[in-house]
Amino acid sequence: MKLPESIQVIERGWLSSNNVVLHARTGAVVVDSGYGAHVPQTLALLERVVAEKKLSRLVNTHCHSDHMGGNAAIRAKYGCRTSIPEGEAALIDDWDEQALILAIADQSAERFSYDDTFRDGDTLQMGGYDWQVIAAPGHDTHAVIFHSPDARVLISGDALWENGFGVVFPQLFGRDTALAETRATLEAIGRLEVDVVIPGHGRPFGDAGAALERAFYRLEGYEEDITRLARHCAKVMLSFALLEKRSMPLAELPAYVARVPILAELNSRYLRMTPAAMADWLVNELERAGAARRNDGRLHATGS
Template identity: 50%
Template structure:
């Protein structure tokens, strides 16, 4: 089977497809105006800095933009700021939490994830227009996966930087619903908004660029209907995602260490109490690791659990 063609992008744009621990990075370069959208996870920060430095060939990075502030999208901010002091723009609703470095409000404490402290210079609000790579981009609010997330849409080029609001096959965990807040309705509205935009190519937060936007939206709507029909499905999925993310970070852990991390993560305890009260955490842990092993996402080797891509 032949590989599908790579969508054409303007010469001022470049996408670094990173995987699932780090979000994709989008680099814009037009003269001295160099901008990186999303910066990956903190343990990949040296790699992110190296990718940007190589691509810019001696030019400094002038700006950083974050679609949202989950750890896999902004974990490289601090390292990039240390190297080049870029002006950094974040979603407006996150400004107070970043200024105070409130790791609980920013989700890092709840999820048991890491993110080095960074600063910001400006904020992004729905309806703003940004100039990136010589192209006008509209800031589009994208609550659902994260209540403060934004997307970037270039009407002239018909390109959408969707963050975790839409992937080729799905979208990110609907985190607000795990906390008893609304998220399914917001995700449905975001998918409807994407369907109304005239999009030629989507650059998602994870995975490859794609052009069959209508099919991706339809798949996402089906997935959302399944999850919203029984919110415990969203919680069970979130547990697997968070454990897999930890394995992506560590690559190899003892079963005891991974179980201890799961016990210590506040969001895990909250999900157990809210959605799985009849189960002990040890039982949920065994089920989750077993499920990951069955689909080839992890391998149990004696007392160890090893990540498998």
Template identity: 25%
Template sequence: MKKSSIIFFERKFPSANMILIKDQLPILIDTGFGSDVHETEDLIKDVGVTPEELHLIVNTHYHSDHVGGNFHLQKNYGVKIAAHKWDADLINSSDPETCSAEWLDQPVEPYRVDTKLSDNDEIYTGSRTLKVLHTPGHTLGHISLYEPEEEILICGDLFHKNDIGWINIFREGVSSVQRSLESLDHLSLLKIGHAYSGHGPQIDNPLAAIDAARERFEKWLKTPEKVAWHACKRIFSFTLIIKNGLAKEEIDNYLLKCSWFQDFARHSFQFQPEEFIQILLDEMIRSGAATWHNNQLIATTPYKAPQKKWMNMNIKPKEWKIQDFVK
């Protein structure tokens, strides 16, 4: 029998990383942002797996950069999708809170979850078994996957090589930092040789990365304003990526219509939203998260600009229709 392999794809924004378990029952973990779906197809084809051969898509969580390819792969090839049961219930009922897409103002094309996952479930790939670990914090339905034979952890956005996942207290709860710490404690008991996260490179010293993440989360417990700044900069940077920048004259009106901006301004920083605009812009520039270029505010992190049709795409779960799921 041909040996199976675990193939890691490190991707530029707006897509999250992907992992392909190439085996008798190929499994794709996360599918990138919707604008990159043809690149997603090409990446797996280049390593010898066609979309039709995919046995299952598993989502670590439901943010748009991780689930954006689901629609295309499910609708066109009939690929089944698995996700944590809490995510699945929101997704399958087209709940307006699904994917936090409305709150974040991020487009997500419709999909359905076929397999609802719980902590300690197992996913069989033919010659491997992946263990499902419920690791909430970044989202309530966040999962990690553990492959014990090679001691490989797939950890989504819980932690990265040099960063941690941003925390959304308004949609995932005010105890999200504590949940993240509990999730890290859970993972630290495993034997982990390598870890793959949703962003950035492979993690060759996972336990050191877990310790660094834990230290940062513990500091956040004492300085909640840092939680809010980290989230604001990540969310706004992603907006600048999927819109390939915002013109200076567009920014005020855009931010004032965003729920995430309203919530952070009023509740995390105690400013009126109109007052918080310049404060956020100053911090984006000061921190190096964004820069001005020809009167456009541009994200500084490396990214691949979406096609023009995606820059003003406005597909949200509240508008999903049952016919969208029919092949």
């Protein structure tokens, strides 16, 4: 498994998405910008990778906080053209924090401006290759993926990881077709000629077929029991908050899960626990998964 020389992946963690840098004589393009709390790190990493070359464009697969959180800072530093999926434009124009899953999830991002949009069926020139823009609804209704038939590379965002895909938020909060859309997106990926997948989180990988098998297996579990998806979402939300804060007082967790709107709504709709029971369950689940540990009355993140 080898990427073309013009494509460079800055692998991050789970709080910030990967940054994909595509080099060309006309300037570099970066796909996705990470989380706002990591902006200094993101800028330092990009400076090292881009060096004296010009960063000419910033592109987003979708507009969740961990993928667009560095947009404003990158745009300010490099003066680069910024392009987003067409479906995200109204949300960014209005800075719709609910639709963008910001304050309702105890997340943040600096508001930014963009120059243009792209849609399903468009072609972007990045890193010396033509990239097909392919709609990838599911995790985010307006998300896209980028496929280069010549390079046989897929930039998959959160539509496909090596072991799963991003939480299908819309299904939990009113879009009853989101799991079906996720299935259609995975099926569309399966029809592409791909040697290397660059996911939004995790390392690039080569066996797209095996990753799709795992993704379909996970999806079937959610289709059979929507509460599985709700439980997964709750764990992801607390884990993300913990990654940003690094630790949280255990005694304050019941109030936290009752106060943060997305956690409170998940509990009201699907889990139906007391806040104390939900907090205790979440702590046990994160510890069991190796994502957190208890020490000195606090819950500590173990990852990045």
